[in-house]
Amino acid sequence: MKHLMKWLCLLLASVMTFALAGCGGGSAPKEATKENGKTVVTFWHVYTKNFGAPVIKQMVDDFNKSQDKILVKEVYNPDMYPGLMKNLQADVASGKAPSIAMIGYNYLDYFNENFQYVSPEELAKKDTKDPDYLSKTFLPNVLGLAKTGDTQVGLPFSISAPLLFYNPDLFTAAGLDPQAAPKTWQEVQDYAKKIHDATGEYGFYMQEYQDNWATQGLLTSNGAVILDENKKAAFASKESEEAYQLYADMVLKDQSALHIAADEGIASFYSGKVGMLLGTSAKIGTITQSSSFNVMACPFPAFGDKKVEIPAGGNFLAVTAQSEEEQQAAWEFIKFIMQPKYLAAWTINTGYLPPRQDVVNEPSVQEAIAKTPALKVAFDELPSLTPWVAFPGDVGVKAEKMFADMRDRILSGEAPATALKETQDELNQLLK
Amino acid sequence: MKINSSEIKWHLLFIILVLLLIYPLLFSLSTSFKTMSEAFQSSSLIPADPTFSAYDRVFTTINFVQILSNTFIIAALVTIFKLVTSVFAAYAFVFFHFKGKTALYFLLISTIFIPFTVTMIPNYITLSKVGFVDSIYGVALPQLADATGIFLLRQYMKGIPMSLMEVAELERASHLTRLRTIVVPLIRPAILSIGIIFFINSWNEYVWPAIMIKSEVNYTLSLALQMFVSSEGGTDVPVAMAVATLTMLLPLGLYAVCQKFIIGTFAQSGIKG
Numbered sequence: 001m002k003h004l005m006k007w008l009c010l011l012l013a014s015v016m017t018f019a020l021a022g023c024g025g026g027s028a029p030k031e032a033t034k035e036n037g038k039t040v041v042t043f044w045h046v047y048t049k050n051f052g053a054p055v056i057k058q059m060v061d062d063f064n065k066s067q068d069k070i071l072v073k074e075v076y077n078p079d080m081y082p083g084l085m086k087n088l089q090a091d092v093a094s095g096k097a098p099s100i101a102m103i104g105y106n107y108l109d110y111f112n113e114n115f116q117y118v119s120p121e122e123l124a125k126k127d128t129k130d131p132d133y134l135s136k137t138f139l140p141n142v143l144g145l146a147k148t149g150d151t152q153v154g155l156p157f158s159i160s161a162p163l164l165f166y167n168p169d170l171f172t173a174a175g176l177d178p179q180a181a182p183k184t185w186q187e188v189q190d191y192a193k194k195i196h197d198a199t200g201e202y203g204f205y206m207q208e209y210q211d212n213w214a215t216q217g218l219l220t221s222n223g224a225v226i227l228d229e230n231k232k233a234a235f236a237s238k239e240s241e242e243a244y245q246l247y248a249d250m251v252l253k254d255q256s257a258l259h260i261a262a263d264e265g266i267a268s269f270y271s272g273k274v275g276m277l278l279g280t281s282a283k284i285g286t287i288t289q290s291s292s293f294n295v296m297a298c299p300f301p302a303f304g305d306k307k308v309e310i311p312a313g314g315n316f317l318a319v320t321a322q323s324e325e326e327q328q329a330a331w332e333f334i335k336f337i338m339q340p341k342y343l344a345a346w347t348i349n350t351g352y353l354p355p356r357q358d359v360v361n362e363p364s365v366q367e368a369i370a371k372t373p374a375l376k377v378a379f380d381e382l383p384s385l386t387p388w389v390a391f392p393g394d395v396g397v398k399a400e401k402m403f404a405d406m407r408d409r410i411l412s413g414e415a416p417a418t419a420l421k422e423t424q425d426e427l428n429q430l431l432k
Numbered sequence: 433m434k435i436n437s438s439e440i441k442w443h444l445l446f447i448i449l450v451l452l453l454i455y456p457l458l459f460s461l462s463t464s465f466k467t468m469s470e471a472f473q474s475s476s477l478i479p480a481d482p483t484f485s486a487y488d489r490v491f492t493t494i495n496f497v498q499i500l501s502n503t504f505i506i507a508a509l510v511t512i513f514k515l516v517t518s519v520f521a522a523y524a525f526v527f528f529h530f531k532g533k534t535a536l537y538f539l540l541i542s543t544i545f546i547p548f549t550v551t552m553i554p555n556y557i558t559l560s561k562v563g564f565v566d567s568i569y570g571v572a573l574p575q576l577a578d579a580t581g582i583f584l585l586r587q588y589m590k591g592i593p594m595s596l597m598e599v600a601e602l603e604r605a606s607h608l609t610r611l612r613t614i615v616v617p618l619i620r621p622a623i624l625s626i627g628i629i630f631f632i633n634s635w636n637e638y639v640w641p642a643i644m645i646k647s648e649v650n651y652t653l654s655l656a657l658q659m660f661v662s663s664e665g666g667t668d669v670p671v672a673m674a675v676a677t678l679t680m681l682l683p684l685g686l687y688a689v690c691q692k693f694i695i696g697t698f699a700q701s702g703i704k705g
Contacts, residue, residue: 042646048658049493051665075646078658083642090643093553094560160664209663262663270472286666290472313664350665 032326038071099321110396146316158314158352160282170275174198181298195275196256203256206278212403217310233427236420244416281378284351297374311388464674486670507634518581588622
């Protein structure tokens with residue numbers, strides 16, 4: 001017992017010490033934090049050691065070395081955008097905020113309505129050296145990815161595009177020419193059936209996460225509208241029905257497409273059990289490394305001669321710093337990493353498309369494109385990119401889940417017309 | 433020794449169960465020695481071309497020792513404090529007689545039914561105000577007492593024969609002496625097994641440290657695992673499995689050591705006549 005009591009006292013004492021030591025840094029959120037006279041900028045991102053984090057670290061280290069007034073600290077948030085959002089909510093609830101937060105495009109409206117931030121337009125205006133930075137540096141359609149209404153919420157940083165990866169070995173086995181990739185969805189259906197009939201493997205898989213990213217591309221490429229100009233759900237249309245029917249036919253009638261959760265589905269492609277994979281350009285690296293065959297890629301297929309409209313995935317950077325000094329420091333850092341040199345490293349390392357057009361001229365990017373043709377496919381898709389539809393208010397998080405449920409209902413045999421209509425009504429009820 | 437047929441049937445069932453339970457462990461162990469491409473190509477438990485590259489990457493990309501010791505400090509703090517508070521509280525609830533004891537006990541027990549998600553943000557805000565965010569002590573602090581432990585230990589203590597305690601009372605032994613010489617030795621197996629549960633729960637904890645901890649120097653193992661898992665960029669499966677394997681080692685070893693001890697204490701703690 002004596003022993004136990006001794007332990008208890010010791011531990012209690014140490015906890016108290018830490019409690020007292022911690023008291024200093026708790027309050028005064030409106031002033032920038034300083035460390036050795038440098039303004040501290042915290043940069044919240046979602047990138048892991050095997051995807052992106054090493055480049056982010058390089059950017060931060062280079063920036064910290066390039067000047068002596070600002071100290072940037074990068075903070076990894078597990079669980080992608082939902083994880084970062086959760087941490088941001090907790091931080092804001094306690095009266096704090098990071099200086100820069102990385103927000104997924106599908107959280108654009110949610111972020112805009114629930115958090116305090118400074119628009120990059122405002123930051124650029126205050127920046128006397130370079131007030132036209134935005135219009136000079138970015139394409140309008142790229143800036144549009146992080147815009148809601150007329151408000152520029154943040155600056156697009158990572159852009160991913162959906163594209164079709166395929167396994168040339170399975171193409172050859174099914175008597176298809178690997179050089180003649182499918183251009184339309186009708187061809188995808190036809191190819192998938194041929195692969196399935198000839199090899200017994202699945203012909204097609206479309207990444208099935210709990211969101212509406214890939215499926216949005218499918219619907220809008222057939223001319224469907226997800227959200228109309230009055231911000232009402234409007235996807236229960238003939239076009240959506242047609243698109244979903246084709247997909248459901250592959251899964252249910254031809255049994256040539258796989259319907260399974262994303263991790264399993266993508267792993268099946270790696271192991272040569274699926275002929276074509278509709279996935280994100282952000283996975284170009286992982287897919288090439290994990291597959292035993294020579295992975296090939298082609299652009300997102302079209303419906304007949306209709307225009308392909310695919311959602312941009314990825315994230316934008318928002319300045320959530322509270323004091324003006326910290327905001328300016330954050331802006332300096334954002335401008336630093338938006339230099340073509342760093343965006344090129346980012347693109348090569350992650351498969352994301354850069355928000356600036358001039359990055360493609362960097363020799364390192366040209367070299368990477370030559371080595372990984374899939375990257376070239378993604379670059380070519382830049383003009384087809386449209387914003388990933390974000391639902392306003394609290395509905396955003398729920399809507400993604402509802403879209404995923406709708407997809408599962410249709411792929412399990414429910415008529416697309418009913419599922420689309422019911423989901424649309426339910427969503428509009430929520431939006432009221 | 434004779435073995436009858438029903439025993440064989442039970443044994444077969446248990447062997448199958450054990451195999452099912454042990455498969456994921458073997459899977460992570462074997463995958464951690466595969467290359468990324470092989471991890472997806474073959475489900476064989478024996479890597480075709482075993483490589484240490486996954487472990488190499490773990491030790492070169494993260495400060496594993498630091499992360500291991502963070503996790504250990506949190507789990508040890510939480511376990512020790514939970515056990516100490518639980519033993520004292522359970523003792524009071526069983527052997528002290530005071531007004532409103534039952535009401536107080538049920539009030540305390542009802543906190544078991546408050547889900548973690550409800551207290552998560554309020555706790556974060558409180559700890560943030562006293563400057564405990566991004567500290568491993570901040571992760572441990574709200575978990576230093578636990579109603580489940582009080583409940584379980586109270587059940588065990590109620591099983592202690594009153595006659596033993598009465599003798600102690602006649603001997604004018606103080607409460608602390610009774611706790612030390614009678615109660616704790618008798619319920620040691622319970623304390624140990626509850627301690628192991630506390631330790632493993634804290635060791636594997638994810639959501640709470642994920643909110644509290646920001647910098648890599650303060651990471652725990654379950655957060656370190658997440659540094660190699662990305663739904664957008666894909667997962668480095670062998671590395672993730674290497675971290676998972678390393679994460680399992682300490683609790684497994686601890687359990688193996690303590691198991692012997694638990695069985696030993698069971699044999700000693702009988703009451704004689």
